[in-house]
Amino acid sequence: MKHVSLLVSAMVLAGVVLAVTARRRPCYDSRRRYIKWVPGCLSVIITTPHGGHLKPASIPDREAGCYVNGACVFEHGCGVQDPVKCRAKGKEDRFTAEIATNIARNLKRLTGCSPHLVYNQLHRSKLDANREVNEATLNVQEAMDAYYKFSAFIRAAQKEICGPGLLLDLHAQAHPGNRTELGYGIDTLNSGVFSARHSNVRALGRRVCGRNRACFEKLVRGHCPNSLGYYLNAEQYRAVPSPGLPTPGDNPYYADGYNVRTHGSLKGGLVDSILMDIPAEVRSSVGSRRRFAAAVARAVSRYISDHYSRGPWRHPVRPRRRRYHRH
């Protein structure tokens, strides 16, 4: 019943929004198109820091840094490299850009509005857009320019949202168990310590649960208030944490990452962030990627309808250039 009325209101909303929003042009960092922002009108930002394919010869491949006085120095020609302590991971997260595009298409169909999409189109061997700047770029200027544009586009999207919003940072993993990992910046799922204040969904936690930790635990992995994992389970997808799998147990699990920590509400503001780490099983074929993207879009639309509807879960499109207004 609840879903029926939700669907009806989503459809009404869709009609209204379709009438007033034109298709928005993508923005790029430069003519080289290393970073791409497709602005939307939904209070959701989807980022793919490791989904790029471009390997320009003008940017040398990232390599391991040197371990000097207890810290890694990421610099080409730094001296004796330490590939254990200062490893520079260069493997791309396959199909995350394609999945992001498909989630956006489905969200547009469901709500009438697209989320903001920010893609790093450079291959991870050239730029890792989910690390601090030195490890990300090894201080190569061309990569640094792209790096700063990636976060500038995220901040610009947050500014357009101008209120509560949700950033989903898409990644890929090949851990066993066919389960999507959801990272809220809470690395104490196993011990059951839940604190909104130290999480990347701090604003959401405060808004929905105040200081009630039992409530916040449900918001993260349970039902009523509903977690994102709950909605993924409802779509028949395994997720950690979720009512079906409340803890990672002994399995590998990423609770946090540079982007979600930097751009989520931990550091203030009203945009929360969740790291979504997609399993290999789901990424293995075009069909399963499409089914997953459609399911994530339904889950996200329910999640934001539950938790972000008092804020502008769709926001007005602000013209940044006059040509946006031309018919």
Ligand SMILES: *[C@@H]1O[C@H](CO)[C@@H](O)[C@H](O)[C@H]1NC(C)=O
């Ligand atoms: C992984 O889970 C999805 C969602 O339940 C399912 O459709 C798919 O068949 C599973 N894949 C494998 C290889 O188990």
